Amino acid sequence: MNSFLWKIGGEAGFGIMTTGLAISKLATRSGHQIYDYAEYPSLIRGGHNTYDVLISTDKVSATKHEIDLLICLNKATFELHKHRLSATSTVVYDPDEFVIEGEYHLVPIPFKKIRTEHNAQVVMMNTVAIGASVALMDGDINLYFTQIEEEFTRKGSEVVEYNKTFARLGYDEVKKNFSQYIQPVLKKQSEVTERMVMTGNEAFSLAAVAADCRFYSAYPMTPTSAVLGILAGWAEKTGMVVRHAEDEVAVINTALGASFGGVRSAVGTSGGGFALMVEGISYAGIAELPLVIFLGQRPGPATGMPTWTEQGDLLFAVHAGHGEFQKIVLAPGDIEEMFELTVKAFDLADMYQLPVIILGDKLLCESHQSLETEKVTTFTASYQPNYGKTVRTPSEQPYLRYNITDDGISERLIPGFEGVYYQANSYEHLEDSHTTEEAAPRIAQVQKRSRKWQTYLKNDFAKPTIYGDFAKAEKVLVSWGANKGILLEAQKKAKEQGIEFAYLHFTHLYPLDTELVASYFTENKQYILVENNSEAQFGKLLRAEVGIDLKEKWLKYDGRPWYVEELVEKLKIRFPPTRE
Amino acid sequence: MSTTQDFSGYGGTWCPGCGDWAIGMAIKQAFVQLELTPSSLMVFFDIGCSGNMNDYLNAYAMHGLHGRSIPTALGAKLANHTLRAVVVGGDGGIYGEGGNHFLHACRGNHDITVIVHDNGVYGLTTGQVAPTADKGYRSKSTPAGIIEFPANPLALALSQGASFVAQSFAGDLPHVVETIKKGVSHKGFSLINILQPCVTFNKVNTYQYYLPKVYKLDESYDPTDLREAFHKTNESLEEKFPLGVLYQVSRPAFHEEVSHLPADISLGMRPAFTQLEALIKQFV
Numbered sequence: 001m002n003s004f005l006w007k008i009g010g011e012a013g014f015g016i017m018t019t020g021l022a023i024s025k026l027a028t029r030s031g032h033q034i035y036d037y038a039e040y041p042s043l044i045r046g047g048h049n050t051y052d053v054l055i056s057t058d059k060v061s062a063t064k065h066e067i068d069l070l071i072c073l074n075k076a077t078f079e080l081h082k083h084r085l086s087a088t089s090t091v092v093y094d095p096d097e098f099v100i101e102g103e104y105h106l107v108p109i110p111f112k113k114i115r116t117e118h119n120a121q122v123v124m125m126n127t128v129a130i131g132a133s134v135a136l137m138d139g140d141i142n143l144y145f146t147q148i149e150e151e152f153t154r155k156g157s158e159v160v161e162y163n164k165t166f167a168r169l170g171y172d173e174v175k176k177n178f179s180q181y182i183q184p185v186l187k188k189q190s191e192v193t194e195r196m197v198m199t200g201n202e203a204f205s206l207a208a209v210a211a212d213c214r215f216y217s218a219y220p221m222t223p224t225s226a227v228l229g230i231l232a233g234w235a236e237k238t239g240m241v242v243r244h245a246e247d248e249v250a251v252i253n254t255a256l257g258a259s260f261g262g263v264r265s266a267v268g269t270s271g272g273g274f275a276l277m278v279e280g281i282s283y284a285g286i287a288e289l290p291l292v293i294f295l296g297q298r299p300g301p302a303t304g305m306p307t308w309t310e311q312g313d314l315l316f317a318v319h320a321g322h323g324e325f326q327k328i329v330l331a332p333g334d335i336e337e338m339f340e341l342t343v344k345a346f347d348l349a350d351m352y353q354l355p356v357i358i359l360g361d362k363l364l365c366e367s368h369q370s371l372e373t374e375k376v377t378t379f380t381a382s383y384q385p386n387y388g389k390t391v392r393t394p395s396e397q398p399y400l401r402y403n404i405t406d407d408g409i410s411e412r413l414i415p416g417f418e419g420v421y422y423q424a425n426s427y428e429h430l431e432d433s434h435t436t437e438e439a440a441p442r443i444a445q446v447q448k449r450s451r452k453w454q455t456y457l458k459n460d461f462a463k464p465t466i467y468g469d470f471a472k473a474e475k476v477l478v479s480w481g482a483n484k485g486i487l488l489e490a491q492k493k494a495k496e497q498g499i500e501f502a503y504l505h506f507t508h509l510y511p512l513d514t515e516l517v518a519s520y521f522t523e524n525k526q527y528i529l530v531e532n533n534s535e536a537q538f539g540k541l542l543r544a545e546v547g548i549d550l551k552e553k554w555l556k557y558d559g560r561p562w563y564v565e566e567l568v569e570k571l572k573i574r575f576p577p578t579r580e
Numbered sequence: 581m582s583t584t585q586d587f588s589g590y591g592g593t594w595c596p597g598c599g600d601w602a603i604g605m606a607i608k609q610a611f612v613q614l615e616l617t618p619s620s621l622m623v624f625f626d627i628g629c630s631g632n633m634n635d636y637l638n639a640y641a642m643h644g645l646h647g648r649s650i651p652t653a654l655g656a657k658l659a660n661h662t663l664r665a666v667v668v669g670g671d672g673g674i675y676g677e678g679g680n681h682f683l684h685a686c687r688g689n690h691d692i693t694v695i696v697h698d699n700g701v702y703g704l705t706t707g708q709v710a711p712t713a714d715k716g717y718r719s720k721s722t723p724a725g726i727i728e729f730p731a732n733p734l735a736l737a738l739s740q741g742a743s744f745v746a747q748s749f750a751g752d753l754p755h756v757v758e759t760i761k762k763g764v765s766h767k768g769f770s771l772i773n774i775l776q777p778c779v780t781f782n783k784v785n786t787y788q789y790y791l792p793k794v795y796k797l798d799e800s801y802d803p804t805d806l807r808e809a810f811h812k813t814n815e816s817l818e819e820k821f822p823l824g825v826l827y828q829v830s831r832p833a834f835h836e837e838v839s840h841l842p843a844d845i846s847l848g849m850r851p852a853f854t855q856l857e858a859l860i861k862q863f864v
Contacts, residue, residue, distance in 0.1 A: 195864070196860060196864055197864075198863050202863065206856070206859060206860070209856065210856055212852045212853070214847050214848065215655065215658065215659055217655070234859060235840060236839070236840050237853070237855070237858060238853040238859075239840050239841075239847075239850060239853055241658050241659075241838060241847055243658070245651065246680055247680060249648065249651070249680075249681075250648075250651040250680070250681050253644065253645065253648040253651035253655065253681075254651040254654060254655035254658075256642075256644070256652055256655065257624075257642065257651060257652035257653060257657075257658075258658055258659040258847075259655075259659075260642055260655075260656050261622070261656035261657070261848065262660055262848035263848045265659075279645055280648070283648075287642070287644075373860060376856070376860060377856070377860070380856050385852075414660075415622055415640035415656075415660060415663060416619070416660065416662070416663060417619060418620075419619055421639050421641070422640065422641070423625075423640075423641040423642065423643050424641070424642045424644070425643045426627075426643055427643060434589065434590060434635050435634065435635050435643070
């Protein structure tokens with residue numbers, strides 16, 4: 001089946017987010033796969049919210065332009081989206097609120113009248129809309145009833161029945177009067193694989209628990225605020241200590257303290273908060289303290305566009321911190337990579353005793369995607385944390401915290417062992433951790449720390465992933481992070497139209513293995529860099545670190561993600577069909 | 581039984597006559613008298629002359645960033661609460677650069693002892709004004725005299741919920757030792773503000789200046805009386821400096837109120853959580 005785009009829009013505060021997630025879960029439980037994406041302004045009431053759910057029998061990883069079913073909870077939704085409708089698009093709206101002119105499959109449902117008749121709250125319109133949506137997509141209403149029971153049973157059976165009533169109203173209205181517009185989108189699949197519906201924030205949180213992270217501190221900031229709530233909500237169960245600190249400076253220093261104290265620690269933020277943490281990252285660098293930093297990007301500078309998406313902080317993350325020191329920057333491209341790379345980040349932080357930055361963006365942090373439950377359970381069943389050279393008993397005495405070693409990694413003792421002591425020193429230090437300003441030990445420590453990167457590049461750096469036939473491909477699109485999903489969808493769509501390209505997807509962004517990465521760039525291919533920023537930041541990084549200068553760049557920086565159709569259009573213009 | 585020698589690392593780098601020598605000695609004596617060892621506690625050094633005690637005092641330690649010794653201390657305490665945590669810093673780091681952390685650590689009643697060297701100047705950067713300097717104090721950064729009113733850390737700590745607030749004077753070593761012992765023994769947030777003459781850069785708040793103006797709180801003083809404690813904190817306006825425990829009340833410390841943190845086993849030592857299935861359910 002082709003993918004089907006369901007979309008709802010309405011005033012902020014109407015319950016759009018909950019409604020969208022309900023459809024995502026319903027589709028997933030019917031055996032389908034979803035990708036969802038919400039747009040909302042940075043305010044609580046009054047603006048316009050929308051929620052896309054793309055539904056398919058196959059894996060989907062980006063939304064699309066054309067809307068198949070649009071639920072308009074107000075007139076603005078229709079006006080803002082009519083350019084994305086076709087003659088076969090279905091539009092659900094309230095005929096008492098506004099009139100629609102044009103050729104669509106019109107499904108007028110008197111939301112307001114239903115509300116008034118039942119003296120119901122505004123949010124109940126959503127429940128009616130879900131009922132109607134389930135009918136229009138030929139879904140099983142009982143699956144939705146189960147969701148209602150899961151959500152409201154604790155509030156009593158009356159509340160459950162009340163919600164079901166409204167869902168049934170919408171459902172019956174479609175079945176009775178608009179059966180001609182019903183499409184078999186949600187028909188239950190014969191085999192239903194259990195899948196989770198997860199955002200990047202949720203995948204990060206679950207992975208942090210799986211990786212035995214025991215301390216998380218943060219200060220709320222979109223788009224990673226949800227992590228703080230999720231981990232705090234789980235804390236009683238997991239035993240993790242979660243602290244909402246007074247500011248991001250405290251956030252990172254508290255986490256560094258916890259790391260020194262002997263537990264895996266992490267922080268989460270966005271660009272502005274990250275800016276305040278930068279001095280702490282430098283401290284982690286010289287004191288060689290493990291730390292995982294989750295940086296969810298949004299458009300800056302300064303407050304920028306808080307609830308929108310951009311990849312504008314890559315170079316900031318790479319260069320964050322005064323002085324020269326080692327860090328690792330990883331950028332997952334989807335929910336599955338978010339889970340795996342987050343777990344890996346905790347291992348790397350311990351193994352190399354340095355800060356590891358997980359770079360996400362609003363698109364990845366807040367969009368839901370389906371992920372097979374088994375993928376996570378299988379992964380975690382065999383997972384053993386790699387604590388590297390972290391010890392509770394020193395292997396030899398006198399203990400030297402910053403012992404000069406060939407691989408650059410010294411034994412890190414967790415405080416408490418009797419008869420030994422040392423400092424996590426922000427000053428340059430001797431092997432025994434005492435402060436020094438002498439030239440020789442300075443050089444020795446700088447070189448020791450630098451060798452950690454060489455060890456990492458040799459053992460744990462991951463080369464870019466290739467999608468498509470790289471050997472044959474004449475055209476190669478190069479990108480990173482959440483663009484992955486969009487490029488993979490574009491790859492399918494473009495192929496249908498006779499344009500084939502390979503996609504080079506980078507996740508291990510810094511440091512880069514010069515020779516290995518350079519080997520992917522050859523004379524006989526045309527490379528196009530695709531980024532969600534205005535400065536081609538990964539392009540600059542490639543040029544600086546690898547010496548590769550990608551001349552052709554497609555950049556988007558309006559706060560919106562790339563759309564699949566948009567990329568396909570650009571490909572068609574760039575590579576017109578050759579005339580015989 | 582440990583000795584002060586066990587706690588002694590490299591020699592100090594302070595000016596002859598600096599109050600930091602007395603505080604450094606007092607900290608070691610207090611630790612010995614409390615029967616602590618260098619491996620049984622964590623010390624968090626701020627940046628400044630005070631923090632340069634890092635190479636002079638042996639312990640599991642973080643010598644971190646200027647103003648950030650308090651957040652590192654409370655993070656380490658939460659991770660490893662079976663070890664004691666002591667912060668050593670100056671008035672610039674604790675009340676200036678780290679002022680926000682200070683007031684929130686008081687609110688949280690984190691079980692850390694904060695020892696502040698209060699000398700009214702930035703010594704290590706050669707004599708700029710610090711937040712506790714009197715209004716009108718002339719320094720390199722305030723040649724015409726500081727415009728701001730002096731910070732009142734004792735009153736600030738009281739108003740933000742610190743459960744132990746004390747003051748001592750570097751010119752009275754035994755008193756510093758006793759006060760540190762009380763503060764380190766206290767469960768919860770303890771502030772020990774130590775009046776510490778900077779012999780090189782502060783020509784006003786000298787030993788001679790303080791000697792006639794300090795006085796010890798006597799046995800009739802009730803340290804559980806918050807109203808009286810607030811009254812005492814304002815005596816600095818009249819150039820009177822009460823020494824001793826101004827306020828002490830018993831309240832659960834932050835880590836004790838984290839319900840899922842076991843009392844006798846540190847966060848790092850408890851078994852790992854492995855019931856991931858329980859969390860996965862909510863996403864299905």
